[in-house]
Each structure stands twice: as structure tokens, then as C-alpha cells.
Amino acid sequence: MGAAGFPSCCWTRRFFPRDKVCGDGLAPQALYWLEILGCVDEVLEQTRSFCVQGDIYLNGKQVLREMFPQNTPYPGFSVLLPRRKLDHILVRNAVFHGALFRPGCRVKGLRWFPDGIVVEAVEDQGPVHFKARLVIGADGANSVITRCIGNRVMRGATAVSLRGYYRGACLNGPPIRVYFDERSFPGYGWVFVDDEGMANVGIGYAFDEKFPVKPNLKSMFHRFTQEDLKESLKFEEAIEKPKGGGLPFTGTRPWWRSGSW
Ligand SMILES: Cc1cc2nc3c(=O)[nH]c(=O)nc-3n(C[C@H](O)[C@H](O)[C@H](O)COP(=O)(O)OP(=O)(O)OC[C@H]3O[C@@H](n4cnc5c(N)ncnc54)[C@H](O)[C@@H]3O)c2cc1C
Numbered sequence: 001m002g003a004a005g006f007p008s009c010c011w012t013r014r015f016f017p018r019d020k021v022c023g024d025g026l027a028p029q030a031l032y033w034l035e036i037l038g039c040v041d042e043v044l045e046q047t048r049s050f051c052v053q054g055d056i057y058l059n060g061k062q063v064l065r066e067m068f069p070q071n072t073p074y075p076g077f078s079v080l081l082p083r084r085k086l087d088h089i090l091v092r093n094a095v096f097h098g099a100l101f102r103p104g105c106r107v108k109g110l111r112w113f114p115d116g117i118v119v120e121a122v123e124d125q126g127p128v129h130f131k132a133r134l135v136i137g138a139d140g141a142n143s144v145i146t147r148c149i150g151n152r153v154m155r156g157a158t159a160v161s162l163r164g165y166y167r168g169a170c171l172n173g174p175p176i177r178v179y180f181d182e183r184s185f186p187g188y189g190w191v192f193v194d195d196e197g198m199a200n201v202g203i204g205y206a207f208d209e210k211f212p213v214k215p216n217l218k219s220m221f222h223r224f225t226q227e228d229l230k231e232s233l234k235f236e237e238a239i240e241k242p243k244g245g246g247l248p249f250t251g252t253r254p255w256w257r258s259g260s261w
Contacts, residue, residue: 008099009130010091011121013106017088021163021245024082024200025051025176025192028074039093043086047079049194054176060228065174078176080194110135110148112257141247151252159249160214161204162221164242169199171232179228187215189224191232199233201225202242206249217244 026034026043034040056064070076095101104123111118119130137145142153171177171193179189187205203224205215221242225233 008094008097009102009132010094010099011102011105011107011119011130012091013104015103016091017084019243020083020087021161021202021243022083023163023190023192023202024080024086025190026079026081026086028068028072028076028078031077031079032074037090037093038097039089042089042093043079043081046085046089047081047194048196048198049080049175049192050077051079051174051176051192052077053174054178055174057177057179057228059181062173080175080192080200082200107139107144110145141250143252146252149254149257151250151254153248153250153252155248155250157206157208157211157249159204159206159247160217161202161245161247162217162242163200163202163245164221164225165239166199166201166233167197167237167239169193169197169233169237179224181228184215184220184224186211187220189220189228191229193232201229201233204247218242 026047031040031043034043051068053065053067055062056066068076068078091101102121102123105121105128106123107119107121109120111120116131116133117135119132119135121128121130135145137143137148139145143151147153169191171191175193175195177191179191181189184203184205187203189201189203191199191201193199201224203217203220205217205220207214
């Protein structure tokens with residue numbers, strides 16, 4: 001977090017490298033921005049997968065195969081890179097460009113003063129405070145910072161998901177597949193496989209007040225891997241138990257707050 005006279009500081013509650021539940025797919029647009037940030041080369045060195053096309057399945061049948069668009073400002077491919085690696089590259093890149101990195105530091109709140117903002121946080125040793133001219137909240141879907149400026153985050157639709165990794169996956173055709181199925185509507189499954197047969201497999205599902213049906217994610221995941229993916233995955237090759245992730249879809253406003261409050 002930086003402005004004239006203040007060093008940039010990045011607080012994060014976790015230590016790195018760390019996993020995050022994700023499909024690990026980096027779309028062409030993401031690669032474009034990674035280049036602007038100055039770390040696309042490291043991402044491309046570490047990926048084991050360059051994908052130029054993907055498939056869409058509907059009720060078990062492949063209905064669409066498309067290439068990523070060529071001749072746009074973006075690259076004509078996507079890559080896969082586990083978040084454990086990608087996020088660590090991003091952190092190292094931020095530090096290389098001068099950010100002070102404070103892992104294991106959980107931000108709890110903000111206080112506004114005439115000459116700046118105090119970030120209140122907690123580390124293992126106890127509470128800590130930092131003064132800043134500008135605070136950027138990049139703390140994810142359940143952002144503390146957005147709540148501090150008056151937003152409620154759990155208001156709209158919420159997505160829940162399960163993701164697992166499998167070795168030895170074998171797909172005929174494109175390594176990116178997305179599956180829609182009336183039995184798991186409104187949700188979808190995906191399988192993304194790298195060149196060494198490592199598959200990132202997941203399902204996600206959304207619900208809200210108007211559509212409150214909460215799925216049994218474990219049984220959806222089981223059916224997805226056992227039925228839709230039975231030709232390409234072997235269950236015994238699971239690397240770990242599937243992990244869950246949640247994602248509130250909240251169109252938050254306001255986006256910023258200034259002045260002393
Ligand atoms: C199952 C699933 C699959 C997905 N698949 C894909 C995909 O294939 N491709 C894709 O592009 N996107 C995918 N996404 C979406 C993607 O994960 C998010 O859009 C992306 O992670 C958002 O980035 P972010 O930096 O805003 O938040 P995050 O990645 O959530 O990062 C927020 C950071 O802030 C830290 N933090 C949170 N609270 C605090 C606090 N109080 N104090 C200090 N630090 C804090 C967290 O520890 C974390 O490091 C997927 C999401 C899910 C749930």
C-alpha cells in the first residue's frame with residue numbers, strides 16, 4: 001500500500017506458498033495483465049500446459065469445441081498453473097518491486113484520521129497497527145476492507161465448490177472441459193488437465209434467496225467424477241481429498257471511501 005513518502009506494504013493472513021481452491025486456469029486476459037505486472041515469463045516457465053481450445057459438454061454430450069480467439073490484444077492460449085505457484089510468483093514479484101510483505105498478518109479493521117488511515121491487524125505476537133495514505137483492499141470475496149467501507153458481502157448469490165487433483169488423467173481432445181448438466185443446475189463441473197496428466201477437477205453451484213436449494217456437493221462431485229469423467233480419471237489416482245471453496249457474488253458499492261471519518 002503506497003503513496004508518496006510511505007513504503008508499499010502487503011498484509012496477508014496466510015504464509016506462502018499456500019494452496020487456494022481454484023480451477024488454476026489462466027485465461028488469455030490474465031496472461032495479458034501478468035505481462036504488464038512483469039511476471040508472465042515466470043508463469044510461462046512454470047506451467048506444464050498451453051491450451052488453445054476447450055470443450056463444452058451438456059448433459060454428458062460434447063456440444064461445442066472452440067479455439068481461444070486469435071488476433072486480439074490477448075495471447076491466443078490459456079495456461080494452467082496451481083495457485084500455490086501462481087500466487088507465490090505474484091508475491092515475489094510485488095516484493096521485487098519494493099513491497100514490504102507481512103505474511104501471517106490478519107487485517108481486522110480500518111480507522112480514518114485527518115492525515116491517513118490506520119490499518120488494524122493481528123499477528124501471532126498480538127495486535128499491530130500500520131499507518132497508510134492509501135489502502136487497497138485485495139482481500140478476496142469476503143473482504144474485510146469492503147465491509148469497513150460499508151458493504152455487506154453475503155447479500156447476493158453464493159457459489160460453493162469442491163476441487164480435487166488427480167494424477168494420470170487421460171483426455172482425448174482439448175485439455176479444458178466444462179460440463180453443464182440439468183441435474184446440477186445452476187452449476188457446472190470442469191476438468192483441466194496439464195501435459196503431464198495432472199487434472200484439476202471441480203464442481204461449483206450457486207444459490208440465493210430466490211433459489212435456495214443447497215446441493216449435496218460431495219455426491220455431485222462423486223457422480224461427476226464417476227460418470228462424466230469415468231473414461232479419463234481413475235479414482236485411485238486422487239492426490240488428496242477434494243477441498244471446498246466459497247464465493248459470494250456481491251456487486252459491492254461503494255468501491256472507495258476518502259477523508260477522515
Ligand atoms: C472453485 C473455484 C474455481 C475457480 N477457478 C478459476 C479459474 O480456473 N480461473 C480463474 O481465473 N479464476 C477462478 N476462480 C476465481 C478466482 O479464484 C478468484 O477470482 C480470484 O482468486 C480472486 O482473486 P483475489 O485476489 O480478489 O482474491 P483471493 O485470491 O481470494 O486473495 C485474497 C487474499 O487476501 C487474503 N486475505 C483475506 N482476508 C484477509 C485479511 N483479513 N487480512 C489479510 N489477508 C487477508 C487471503 O488470504 C488471500 O491471500 C475460481 C474460484 C473458485 C472458488
